[in-house]
Amino acid sequence: MVGTQISQMKMDQTLLVSKMKTLSQTCILDILWHLPHSLFSDAQLQVILWGLSILGVDNIPSTWVLKDVDNLLQSQYRIPSVCYQGALGHIYYVNYLPSIIAQEMANPSSRWLCKINPTIATPMICKAWQDFYVFELMKLMDSTMVIPECWYTKPAPQNSPPFDFEYWAHAWRAHPITSGHTCGYVIHMYDIVEVPASDLLLSFPHILQTYHVSNQPDPCNIIGRFDKGKRHGVLPWTLTDPTVGNGWHVQAQGHCVLSYMIWLYCDDTSGNMLKKWNKHNSFLFTATGLPHVIVHKESSIHFLAMSNIVLPLEMLDGIVDQLDHVQMYGIWAWDIEAREMVLVILAVLAMLSDNPMQSELVCHVGLQGKFFCCNCWVQGVGTDSGQPPQSTGRAVLTNLDDDTHSIETGSHATNSDGSLHWGVTCPLKGKGCQSETMQDLVDRVRHFLGVNTPCACQDTIDRLHSMFHEVASGKGKTWYMKMKMDSGIKDTYMDVFVEHILKHVKGIHAGMDRYTDTVSEITQGCPIEQFMSLVWRIKGLDPHQDTPVEVLHVILLGFVKYFWHDAISRLTDTQKAELQVQLASFNISGLSIPPLAGQTLVQYAGSLTGHDFHAISQVAPFVLYDLIPCECFEAFLALSLLIPLIWQPSIVNIEKHLICTPQWFNKPKFHILCHLPNHIRCFGPAILFAMEGFELYNAVICDHSIHSNRQAPSWDIAHGMARCHHIHHLLSGGRFRT
Numbered sequence: 161m162v163g164t165q166i167s168q169m170k171m172d173q174t175l176l177v178s179k180m181k182t183l184s185q186t187c188i189l190d191i192l193w194h195l196p197h198s199l200f201s202d203a204q205l206q207v208i209l210w211g212l213s214i215l216g217v218d219n220i221p222s223t224w225v226l227k228d229v230d231n232l233l234q235s236q237y238r239i240p241s242v243c244y245q246g247a248l249g250h251i252y253y254v255n256y257l258p259s260i261i262a263q264e265m266a267n268p269s270s271r272w273l274c275k276i277n278p279t280i281a282t283p284m285i286c287k288a289w290q291d292f293y294v295f296e297l298m299k300l301m302d303s304t305m306v307i308p309e310c311w312y313t314k315p316a317p318q319n320s321p322p323f324d325f326e327y328w329a330h331a332w333r334a335h336p337i338t339s340g341h342t343c344g345y346v347i348h349m350y351d352i353v354e355v356p357a358s359d360l361l362l363s364f365p366h367i368l369q370t371y372h373v374s375n376q377p378d379p380c381n382i383i384g385r386f387d388k389g390k391r392h393g394v395l396p397w398t399l400t401d402p403t404v405g406n407g408w409h410v411q412a413q414g415h416c417v418l419s420y421m422i423w424l425y426c427d428d429t430s431g432n433m434l435k436k437w438n439k440h441n442s443f444l445f446t447a448t449g450l451p452h453v454i455v456h457k458e459s460s461i462h463f464l465a466m467s468n469i470v471l472p473l474e475m476l477d478g479i480v481d482q483l484d485h486v487q488m489y490g491i492w493a494w495d496i497e498a499r500e501m502v503l504v505i506l507a508v509l510a511m512l513s514d515n516p517m518q519s520e521l522v523c524h525v526g527l528q529g530k531f532f533c534c535n536c537w538v539q540g541v542g543t544d545s546g547q548p549p550q551s552t553g554r555a556v557l558t559n560l561d562d563d564t565h566s567i568e569t570g571s572h573a574t575n576s577d578g579s580l581h582w583g584v585t586c587p588l589k590g591k592g593c594q595s596e597t598m599q600d601l602v603d604r605v606r607h608f609l610g611v612n613t614p615c616a617c618q619d620t621i622d623r624l625h626s627m628f629h630e631v632a633s634g635k636g637k638t639w640y641m642k643m644k645m646d647s648g649i650k651d652t653y654m655d656v657f658v659e660h661i662l663k664h665v666k667g668i669h670a671g672m673d674r675y676t677d678t679v680s681e682i683t684q685g686c687p688i689e690q691f692m693s694l695v696w697r698i699k700g701l702d703p704h705q706d707t708p709v710e711v712l713h714v715i716l717l718g719f720v721k722y723f724w725h726d727a728i729s730r731l732t733d734t735q736k737a738e739l740q741v742q743l744a745s746f747n748i749s750g751l752s753i754p755p756l757a758g759q760t761l762v763q764y765a766g767s768l769t770g771h772d773f774h775a776i777s778q779v780a781p782f783v784l785y786d787l788i789p790c791e792c793f794e795a796f797l798a799l800s801l802l803i804p805l806i807w808q809p810s811i812v813n814i815e816k817h818l819i820c821t822p823q824w825f826n827k828p829k830f831h832i833l834c835h836l837p838n839h840i841r842c843f844g845p846a847i848l849f850a851m852e853g854f855e856l857y858n859a860v861i862c863d864h865s866i867h868s869n870r871q872a873p874s875w876d877i878a879h880g881m882a883r884c885h886h887i888h889h890l891l892s893g894g895r896f897r898t
Contacts, residue, residue, distance in 0.1 A: 186221045186229055230883065239263070239885055241878040244478035246470055247690075248656055253878040254443075254465040254478040255885075258491040261420055261504055263889045264447065264462075265493035277700030278310040280487055280507040282419040283408045285311055285327045287357055291414070293406035295399045296364040297334055297345065297379045305376075306331040306355060307347055327357040332385075336377045344381030346394060364405050408503070411490060416502045418495075421448040421509040423849060424479075426472050426517055429858035431865030431873065440873070442466040442861055443479060444854055448509045452809040452845065456853025458860070459888055463881035466861060467874040472520060473653035476694045483508070487699055496894075508698055510706040512849055514713045515832075522703040523620060523651040523693050527828040531648025535704055535835045536612040608831050615704040621696055623649050628688050631658050632679045634670020657682075657691045708839035709832055711806055711846045712855065716773040718829040720803070721766075723796055724776050727788050728765040735787050736762050742783040751778055770852070777803045806836070806846050814841065 205223055212220050221229075240256040284293045292298050294308045308329035316324040333351040337344055362370065367379045382402040384394035400406055408417045422445045431438040443464040446455060454460055465475050483506060491504040511521055519526040524534040531539055627643050640658060644650050661682055668675045683691070695703050731739065743758030753775045761772060768776075781797050788796075836846065843849055861877065868876035 186225065239882040241875065241882060242478065242482075243875075244481075246474035246477055247653075248471070248474050250467065250470040250474060251872075252465060252467040252470045252475055252478065252874045254475075254482065255463060255878050255882055257464065257479070257482045257506065258486055260462050260464075260885065261486075261491050261506060262493040263885070263894055265420070265502070265504060266496050266889075266894050276421070276507060276509065280419065280505055280700045281310055282417065283311075283406060283505070284412075284417050285357060286416060287327075287360055290360075290363040290366060291409065291412075291416075292329075292357075292360055292363045293409045296405045296409065297367055297382075298360060298364060299362040299367055300355060300359045301361050302359075303361075305334040305336065305345065306353060307334055308355070329355040329357070329360075331355050334382075337383060338377055342383065343377045344383040345377055345379070346383050347385040347397065349385050349387055364409070408490070408505070412503045415500065416495070416498065417490070417505065418502050419505045419507055420491075421507045422446065423448055423510055423512050424508045425512040425851070425854045426476075426521060427513055427851075427854065427858065428472075428517065429861055431468060431862060438468065438865075440466055440468045440861060440865060441470065441472045441475060442858075443472075443475065444857060446853070448843075448848075452847050455848055456850070456856075458853070458857060459892075461853055461857050462885065463861075463878070465874070466877045468865075470874070471652060471656075472517065473651075473693045473695065476521075480694045480697050483698060508701050508706075510708055510843055510849060511695075511701070511703065512708070512710065512851055512854065514710055514851070515829075518707050518710065519650075520652055521693075521695055522615075522707055523624065523649055523654075523695070525644060525648050525650045529648050529650075530645065532828040533612075533831055533835075534615065534707065535832075536614050537648075538608060538612045538831055617696065617702050617704060620649055620704070621692070623647050624651055624654060624692050625688050628654060628658065628691060631661060632683065634675065637662050651693050653693045654691050705842075708843055708849045709836045709846070710849075710851055711836070712770050712851045714829045714832050715803065715806060716770045716777070720773040720777050720799065721768070723792075723799060724768075724773065724780070725765050727780075727784055727792060727796065728762060730788055730792070739783060739787060743779065746779055746783065748779075751775070753778070770855075807850075808845050809847055811840070811845055 202223060205226070209220055209223070239259040241253040242256055243251065243253055245251055278294055281294075283295075284291050286292075292308065294310060297305055297307055299305055306329070308331040310330050312328055312330065313325040314328055316326050331353050332347050332349045333353060334345045334347050337346055364379065367376075371377070371379055380403045382397040385397050386393075387395060404410060411417075425444045425446070426441070427444075428439050428441050430436075431440045443466070445462055445464060446460050450460055464479060467475055486504075486506040491506065493502055493504050494500075495502045511518075513521060515527060518524075519534055522534045525531065531537060627640065627647075627649070630643070631640055640662075661679055664682060665675055665678050668678065689696070695701070728736070728739075740758035740762050743756045743761055746756055748755060756775060756779065761768065761776065777800055781793075781800050784796060785793055839849075840846055864877040864880045865873055867880070
């Protein structure tokens, strides 16, 4: 009897080991099948399974078993792919943003101060079991009443542990009014105080319970507010319902409310492995505030949407819908660090893309336009100043040195004694272009290097309104094209509707009832905003100022490329051969780069990649010093000194770090660099918003495109990326809400 029981136990143990082995094999194969860079087809999977069977591996799961496991995991832990039909009629899919954020908050491998809309920044802090929210009255230790506008952190005192910090509030004073029949508070928004969290005494709910005892006005009665200077008298309080307080306070029900900020990235990539271009537009994002060592890792980048037929601005519609929903209701997620449920508010800190896509997203004509910068109103050749069209006032320039030697433009710019030829004219290329005098050239360069009038969202929106209204009122295509050229504004999303209107009113005279009826039939009484880019709907985002300089394309693929191509073009064949030898024999110890391919870097100087130019920027001063003219070498030396400053992972003294003296500049990308200091002040070191990681992720999108059925790429790739995400979440030890 005992022998039979022992035999049965051994059989059960053997069966258990066999089942565990089968589960392990299934798990490993499922992981391999969904790793982003190891995608393979069903036929390739069959070959792998056949190879394992030949090697004698037992209990190998079949393709159907793996698909069943995948479907089961997707049904339990999937990220939904939401179907949208764009305003232009195209179908596309967007992976559900709240589900991605919820998984990231519950992921132990994941974990951002910038000027941002206070309504979508982190609205509260917790102290002594009290929740203090923005836009709610709170009482300080000295009995002063204030209303916090936003929370921020400061380094803790020197005797505190390293990397410790303390919370502070940027707050407005609340003055009690108890005269006559008026009893309440008036908020003096011009009277700002900085309050440390240690000075907080009572939060809004506790004030409600104790104000009778303290003989204070009812905190639910906010009479109004004074803006700066009291110029407009007492204005109504509109930020919250005073009787309820902050809306997030009500929704959170005692839980913490956090802000989760993201870099939103858009780019186009090819869906083919071959050179034939097959354009796919995609949206990706990554969390802000991640350390620079992991912010560009593949696991930190998340897929949202992709389509080979939908315009980026049309595809943005679905993403903005999800953002609006999240910013209104929040996302309930498990915080892996706090080990509790939290309510998450999503906010877009900035939008990242290369220069052409950046121009499209902010409704800008691009680098070839008269107004070639999407951040300010700097103008190109043949224009007068850095002001918006049809505006008044003077441009604000930086304190450039009055010595015009700092902006020399060539050998014809100065006499032998160094004085400028003010009467010399510089002929401009192109039909109908007038000659440019030296004074015009100097003025243009000063505006080029100066700080011009910044572009403003409301100004762009007003111009788009005007352009659409004029077309709907009878202006033709020629006038519309001229308006875009003169204003530097181009909304590719609105262009589709404008062309649709112009097509249907062709041959109809403006002002006729038939013309008005035709336009009304197309617009159907919808507001003009519905026909404009969706980027203006993103709460808290200024598309003009929150699109930071993209250092990969502006610097490495910009003027490093220009400098290197110029240097190579100056060399003779003998010098090129010498340069190839110097590059190939260069000691790269300590540079963290592979050995240099001298022949490739010289022979294909105009077709190199960002990785090549990153290496060139480090070695060029050592290999070019006796091959090119002294002026060119000094320019390359200044460039090589600048690049390490831009790619600094951390900045100790930001003001000292951002001191720079502009050298000679003659292409739009050199002006764009002038905006980099402001972007570093807003968003941190440039390495955090560089695009190298996103560019590498394009290969993942290409792989998914290749392995799709090519019938509905947007659906296929969205589902494939969702599968990859839940595998990554499982392997990282993430939690799932069930």
